[in-house]
Amino acid sequence: MTVKNAFYAQSGGVTAVINASASGVIETARQHPDKIGTVYAGRNGIIGALTEELIDTSKESADDIAALRHTPSGGFGSCRFKLKSLEDNKREYERLIDVFKAHNIGYFFYNGGGDSADTCHKVSQLSEKMGFPIQAIHVPKTVDNDLPITDNCPGFGSVAKYIAVSALEASFDVRSMAKTSTKIFVLEVMGRHAGWIAAAGGLIEDQNIPVVILFPEIEFNQDKFTAKVDEKVKEYGYCTIVVSEGTHYPDGRFLAEQGTRDSFGHAQLGGAAPVVANIIKDALGYKFHWAVADYLQRAARHLSSKSDVEQAYALGKAGVEFAVAGDNAIMPTVDRISDSPYEWKIGKANLADVANVEKMMPMDFITEDGFGITDKCKAYLLPLIDGEDYPPYKNGLPDYVVLKNESIEKKLPEFEI
């Protein structure tokens, strides 16, 4: 087997641990110099492949590549860009082949979610459909936790931990204040289609904290919701509400888009949290506070779960090992062996089975009233938030790495995207 170079790219929304997967890919590739030459990273994801902006990761020190493991975000830049099908945009695939040929690239590692799995699958077919030999491996990543087959997706465990810890801390706060002041705390979390992240808020219930969760899977019913919250306040004196950004009315309208307008009549882009808070205020009169975690939740490497970091790294590593062993069109997966103690091993899924399949929350993970999580859900989630893996600090701030990110010289003409 000749030594081919590898292309690696980060895709879609970044996470606290996607760089840990990058570290796993690059460190493992460096251990196989007989099979893999240089790992070129796409600057800003797949766009870097199309524009021939290839970052030479061999210029990065071993220390810096190791430091990616504790650095959130996408160290090489990411993008939101989905390749069309081969039939619809052959030009882009031809360009990919030109770039791969020009730089002797034989491995394609794509680190992303559902859309990226689809792109990766298309690239994996280049051998067969366009006669260009390449091995394409998808390294899973998404805070949404919606990829099939794998037990969970790197990025999710850390968000889940962040949301559970944040909800716990804020609940302690509200409990302190509830006698004369704030009785309701609303936390808005990510998850437009699936309630995995919102579900993590339910993990604090076992500490005797009243939590009401609004899932995108459950149509919003205002009367049932306010009744549930009032019941909790009457019992506990306060209530914490975790609302998924994807919570919507039966007609599909998101709570976050219920047509708020500023004083000039312009439509305002708001969040679901203030809407929920105002619903409670209007219906029950309780004083509230609300927070919108947004990027803070997915970037919070300072609070990543140890199991998430380990799996992110392990999946990057496994991706390279599968490639070296000759695989194509696959995604390494986390296979759960047992909940408690949590045991898992690396598995393998065919990309054909992954692309364009969305894993929703099983309905038996949500309590019958639609506002909480079941014990089965807790058993699933708890191992994923387990353990801490703190980054090093310098002068009070995490010592995250910024790579040199030097591009190699271009060999091809410009390409218009």
Add this chain to the structure above:
Amino acid sequence: MTVKNAFYAQSGGVTAVINASASGVIETARQHPDKIGTVYAGRNGIIGALTEELIDTSKESADDIAALRHTPSGGFGSCRFKLKSLEDNKREYERLIDVFKAHNIGYFFYNGGGDSADTCHKVSQLSEKMGFPIQAIHVPKTVDNDLPITDNCPGFGSVAKYIAVSALEASFDVRSMAKTSTKIFVLEVMGRHAGWIAAAGGLIEDQNIPVVILFPEIEFNQDKFTAKVDEKVKEYGYCTIVVSEGTHYPDGRFLAEQGTRDSFGHAQLGGAAPVVANIIKDALGYKFHWAVADYLQRAARHLSSKSDVEQAYALGKAGVEFAVAGDNAIMPTVDRISDSPYEWKIGKANLADVANVEKMMPMDFITEDGFGITDKCKAYLLPLIDGEDYPPYKNGLPDYVVLKNESIEKKLPEFEI
């Protein structure tokens, strides 16, 4: 000196470290059994004194009192309740004296911010004005950092660390996405009158991150603001904005209250962050994300600064030591000796000099353009976010303590507040 009991209460908005001060008060009092009997904590702050709901802290184990040091929120409950002046509401002061007499209380430790310092000052005058001997000591606490004389206020350093770390992590995230997606991240932070918390966002600038800060001290000028943000985006490709909740127009209107209405015409309570995000969108067209940290920032014990925890504990301890030494009407302070290395010692302020004085940001802490912090400000802030002091974890979540909080038997008739 006879052995008198002590009263301790938490007041106003709670913080990540107010319980560390409680731990300092109670542990130190326990070391002086010849001077201090039992520490009774007011259930929900001073209200507990008026209603004779006194928590017997001697029922709490040494381990639990020690665990308060790593537990956010107010372990005994807090309240928003300000005593009127002696002249305006003599009845409440008489009640306090009745309760203190009934339970042989000779020490009053009040753990709070500016309003509480005022209340504590009034209680300290009970000896003189109403012939009831009591020593009143104020233990400083406020995330707003607006108490005078002391170098800083416990609670602030941890919020500052949380905001700096969160802004850093989100900035890394946005930098990854900026090529094809989000270019603007807006983080709303606490601080209605003073920009101390917002200032902490400026600490990440030294990592070559473009930050624009909106302070309550600087009247909002939309054109200057959007021009500044655009300049940053053109230079860096993205920009992080930290907006204080107290940011306002020249006429005093808060950005957060600019009259947003829902589709039914009801006034909506919104945040400053979405308003700022929409201003940018309208003026510059950049894609944005925004977050509102709200209670998450002040409750985030998982990310407290070590110096903050140490000072919170030390001030509680010093309060008791001053009391045992015979002081009245004082507040222990943090006196800064040097910035780097950060050295400090405990000092003492007269409550008469503390009550009703608000410490604003010095204008030479804000850059001339009004959107950043100066080196002088950084030298002040950096020691306050220094060091980490992680809580223990159990099953993936911080192992925060919940006290037994048993009330002692009441001896007096009910009292209507």
